[in-house]
Amino acid sequence: MDSITIIAMVSIITAGLTITIGVIGPSLAEGKAVATALSALAQQPDASATITRTLLVGLAMIESTAIYCFVVSMILLFANPFWNYFIDLAAGI
């Protein structure tokens, strides 16, 4: 295998694994947060404004960790600095 094939192969595998493993934690955490919000609402309907606001802030924080993985996955697919280096190398010769 030449260098450019290796880089492409590794980028595909890593891009897929990064997003797929990376959503396990955030999705379970969001599920837990939403579930607690629902039982909190059932227990104290009057505090629904505060609960909703706190829930959204929390979901945003948790979602941000999934976004980190998505960003790295996208970088590996569409703005991969190592791939660009080898493409330039191949084009330059």
Add this chain to the structure above:
Amino acid sequence: MDSITIIAMVSIITAGLTITIGVIGPSLAEGKAVATALSALAQQPDASATITRTLLVGLAMIESTAIYCFVVSMILLFANPFWNYFIDLAAGI
């Protein structure tokens, strides 16, 4: 194996693994959220409007993480930049 076979092989495996591992977390999280919503409804039927709304917002957030995986899987199957590069290379020669 030549480069194009390797890229195809790796893309198939990664596309499958990305979506299949990627739905484990979101589906369990949605199951938990729906389950809590149901017991919240049983406990406080009067708050069903608030509960349903919060549930839908939560499911949307959780589903979004599954969508990330589905998108990456589709990109790998139908808009794979590395595959396109090698196809062009093979066609150009």
Add this chain to the structure above:
Amino acid sequence: MDSITIIAMVSIITAGLTITIGVIGPSLAEGKAVATALSALAQQPDASATITRTLLVGLAMIESTAIYCFVVSMILLFANPFWNYFIDLAAGI
């Protein structure tokens, strides 16, 4: 092994694994949702309409993640773009 055998081999394995691992999460999540719906019904029989409606919405959301896996598995078996490429290549020569 030539390219076309590799692609066929990899497609079979990935198609099987995608659907089989992909149903673990959704099926457990549906089991949890149905179970909670049943105990919610036992606890509050009067709210059976709301509970049933919420259960069906939730099951649809969860089932959708299993469908993603099934779709990818079917694509790999019957509309595999990489397989088609190599079939065309083999037929063209």
Add this chain to the structure above:
Amino acid sequence: MDSITIIAMVSIITAGLTITIGVIGPSLAEGKAVATALSALAQQPDASATITRTLLVGLAMIESTAIYCFVVSMILLFANPFWNYFIDLAAGI
């Protein structure tokens, strides 16, 4: 090993694994649903009609995910497109 042996070998392994791993999730989920239905019946015998109906709907949804795996397993054994391709190839020569 020639191509047709590889495809046969891979199809056998994948067909077996697909159904055997694929029933773990659904069977556990059905066990949970049935168990909850039984304790719901013990708690609220008057709601047995609603509980039975909801249980059957739920079991159908869960069983459907096991059916997906069974279908893929049967396709791999008896209607395998890749196997057919190589059989035709072998017969044609």
Add this chain to the structure above:
Amino acid sequence: MDSITIIAMVSIITAGLTITIGVIGPSLAEGKAVATALSALAQQPDASATITRTLLVGLAMIESTAIYCFVVSMILLFANPFWNYFIDLAAGI
């Protein structure tokens, strides 16, 4: 190893694994269902008719997933299409 040995070897391993892994889920699920039925009977002896009927329906559903695995295992041992193909091939030559 020639083709027919490989197919035989793979069929034996897969047949064994399919049934042995395939009974883990159903047996645990049946254990859970039976256990809950027993405590439901202890809690509400008057509903024993309904409980027994629901239990049997549930066990039938769960057992069906074990049957899928047993069927695939038997097919691999005694009606294996790939094995038959190679046997015919060996006999024909």
Add this chain to the structure above:
Amino acid sequence: MDSITIIAMVSIITAGLTITIGVIGPSLAEGKAVATALSALAQQPDASATITRTLLVGLAMIESTAIYCFVVSMILLFANPFWNYFIDLAAGI
């Protein structure tokens, strides 16, 4: 290694694994069922007839899944169709 050694080796390993992994699920499930029966008896001694009957039906269902594995294990040891084929082949030559 010649074919007949491979088949013998694989049959021994698979026969052992099939029964040993195959009893894990059923034995744990029976343990759970028996345990619940005992605490149900302690809670409601008057229903001992119904409880015993349900327990025996349940144990029979669960034991059946262990029997499937035992049957496959015995088939592999004493009525193995692949082994017979190669024995006949070796004897015929």
Add this chain to the structure above:
Amino acid sequence: MDSITIIAMVSIITAGLTITIGVIGPSLAEGKAVATALSALAQQPDASATITRTLLVGLAMIESTAIYCFVVSMILLFANPFWNYFIDLAAGI
């Protein structure tokens, strides 16, 4: 390695693994059953006859699954059909 060494090696390993993995499930299940019997006795000393009888029936069922593994292990050590075949073969030549 010649055939007879392979068969001996594989038989030893499989015999050991079969019994050692095979007792994990039954022993844990018996531990659970005995433990529940003891707390049932503490809770309802008057039902000790029924409890003891049910416990013994249950332990017999569970022990039977361990016996299956022990039988297969003994068959592999002392009445191994494949070993006998190769011993006869070696003696006949």
Add this chain to the structure above:
Amino acid sequence: MDSITIIAMVSIITAGLTITIGVIGPSLAEGKAVATALSALAQQPDASATITRTLLVGLAMIESTAIYCFVVSMILLFANPFWNYFIDLAAGI
């Protein structure tokens, strides 16, 4: 490696693994049984005769599964039929 070394090596490894893995289940099960007996005694000191008798019966059943493993381990070390066969073979030549 010649045959006799392989058999010796495999026997040592299997003998060790058989007893070491084989005591995990029984020891945990005995710990659970003893622990429940102790809390049963604390809860109902008057039933100490029945509890002690049931505990000893239970421990004997559980210990029997550990004995199976110990017996197989001893057989492999000191009465190994395969080892004897090769020793006789080596001595006879």
Add this chain to the structure above:
Amino acid sequence: MDSITIIAMVSIITAGLTITIGVIGPSLAEGKAVATALSALAQQPDASATITRTLLVGLAMIESTAIYCFVVSMILLFANPFWNYFIDLAAGI
């Protein structure tokens, strides 16, 4: 493979794994913190100011551990000292 390809390959894999494994812990921890905050709010709505402040401080601490991983991942992709060394080496020659 030459040195520069190895470094690129290793950097891609490590960058992906670092962020994807690194978000599992923080996201689950944030989910737990948010969930407890929501049930604390439902239990004591009057203390919402203190709860919100403590939640934000806690989330910041937890998020910081995810940031460590993100920083290392970015360093590996865009400011990798080892990559720079080999690039300079390749350019200098």
Add this chain to the structure above:
Amino acid sequence: MDSITIIAMVSIITAGLTITIGVIGPSLAEGKAVATALSALAQQPDASATITRTLLVGLAMIESTAIYCFVVSMILLFANPFWNYFIDLAAGI
């Protein structure tokens, strides 16, 4: 490697693993038994004689399983029949 080195190497590894894995189960079981004894004593100080006696009997049973592993480990180090065979063989030549 000659035979005697292999036997020595395998004996060392197996002796270490046998005792180290073999104490996990017994030590956890003893911890559970001692812990329950302590809370039983706190709950019913008057029954301390019976509790202590039952605890010691139980600990002796559990410790016996650890002793099995220790005995096998010592046999492998200091009275290894296979090692003796090869030592005699080496000395005899």
Add this chain to the structure above:
Amino acid sequence: MDSITIIAMVSIITAGLTITIGVIGPSLAEGKAVATALSALAQQPDASATITRTLLVGLAMIESTAIYCFVVSMILLFANPFWNYFIDLAAGI
């Protein structure tokens, strides 16, 4: 591969793994501590000063273990003594 490539490769992998595995424990521990602080606040709002102070001390202790990993990761990337040795060696020749 020459020495300098190996050292670079190993340093990259280890630096990534060190920080990513190293934050799992601390982040989960911080999540637990923050969560308990929140429910402690909800239960006893008057003690918020003491709770906050103890929380901050605890978080500092826990964060310190994450810092250890971060420090080692940074040392491996930017002040690696082994890398420096080989760089000096390469430069000196």
Add this chain to the structure above:
Amino acid sequence: MDSITIIAMVSIITAGLTITIGVIGPSLAEGKAVATALSALAQQPDASATITRTLLVGLAMIESTAIYCFVVSMILLFANPFWNYFIDLAAGI
């Protein structure tokens, strides 16, 4: 590698693994015993003499299993019979 290097290598690895894996069980068991003793003391301070005595007896039993591992580890490092054999062999030649 010559024999003496192999024996030294294997002894080092086994000595380390034996003690490190061997303390997991005992330390957790001691933690559980000490923890229960502390809550027993809090619940029944008057029985502190009996509790302390039982705790020390229990800790001694549990520690004994860790000592077994330590002894085997020390034997492997400083009184290794296999190492001595090869040292004598090397010195004798």
Add this chain to the structure above:
Amino acid sequence: MDSITIIAMVSIITAGLTITIGVIGPSLAEGKAVATALSALAQQPDASATITRTLLVGLAMIESTAIYCFVVSMILLFANPFWNYFIDLAAGI
């Protein structure tokens, strides 16, 4: 690979793994201790002096185990006796 490269490579990997695995246990234990301290404070604010003192003693004990790992990791990086030996060897020649 020559000796010095191997030692460097192994030292880097071991140093990273030692600290990263070594903080998992202590950090979780500290999280548990801090969490319990917080709920103890909420339950009994008057005992805050005793609780804080006991917490600090406990954290010091737990942190000490993390320090052991950090020390070994630092020794491997900056005072590695094996590395020094080979450096001296390389410099001396």
Add this chain to the structure above:
Amino acid sequence: MDSITIIAMVSIITAGLTITIGVIGPSLAEGKAVATALSALAQQPDASATITRTLLVGLAMIESTAIYCFVVSMILLFANPFWNYFIDLAAGI
């Protein structure tokens, strides 16, 4: 690789693994003991002298198992008998 490199490599890896795996159990056990001590103090502040004394005794016992691992790790790094043997051998020649 020559003998001395192998011994050095193996000693480094084993020393690191011994201490890092060896602190997992003790640190978790200490965390549990400290946590229980804290809630025991909150529940029964008057018994703080007895609780503190018992805690310190328990922590000493648990810490002793971590010390065993630390001692073995230090022996492997600074007083390794196998390393000394080979050093002497190398120096003597």
